[in-house]
Amino acid sequence: MDIKWKDTSLADDTPISGNLRACLLESGSLIKQLEKFSPKKISLTLEAQSWKRPYPDESKLLDLRSGGYGLLREIFLTCDAHPWVYARTIIPPRTLLGSRRLAHWGNKPLGYFLFSNKLTYRGKIEIAGMTTSTIPYEPIYNLAVEEDNLLWGRRSIFYIKNKPLLLIEILLPEAIKCINSLKK
Helix, strand or coil, X not given: CCCCCXXXXXXXXXXXXXXXXXXXXXXXXXXXXXXXXXXXXXXXXXXXEEEECCCHHHHHHHCCCCCXXXXXXXEEEEECCEEEXXXXXXXXXXXXXXXXXXXXXXXXXXXXXXXXXXXXXXXXXXXXXXXXXXXXXXHHHCCCCCCCCEEEEEEEEEEECCEEEEEEEEECHHHHHHHHHCCC
16 A cells, blocks of 8 residues: 555645544544535445455554454445545444444444443544545545545544444545635
8 A cells, every 4th residue: 555644643744634634634524524514414424334354554554453343334424415534433343342333323423322331432533534446445536536635534543442443534625626716
């Protein structure tokens, strides 16, 4: 994978606008951040959910053995029928033990679970700038996003009863445009 994730402590030298930086570095729910900039209601579409092998860097972060499987959930957050965010969640089998309802979360935002569960905490946030030519996530290709568009994303591990879940969120061009154009 060609994405170069950076710890947020190294983000000061990253050329990100103030509003966009605030969204990426916010430790709370991304949907709540986006609602501040959104002209309309944000909705969620479940793109896919199945057991798959994560990318090697994802497996390493989750301490999955090589070739191991995780429950992969891919969603889009949309505003006025425009995709704003692609999110990818990988849940190792051991994390689902005791948290089985996550396997059937459906069209609900994952943040409803993560930020309301007292036994859940977020690890460090990493951010990255990327172009569509460096993104390995197939659902973004299907959007026909121009190759030279600079996208921004963040990823972090949430710990549910000390068991990991990886959440990757990529802000798409429509969201970036809206966030950058509005004064907060």
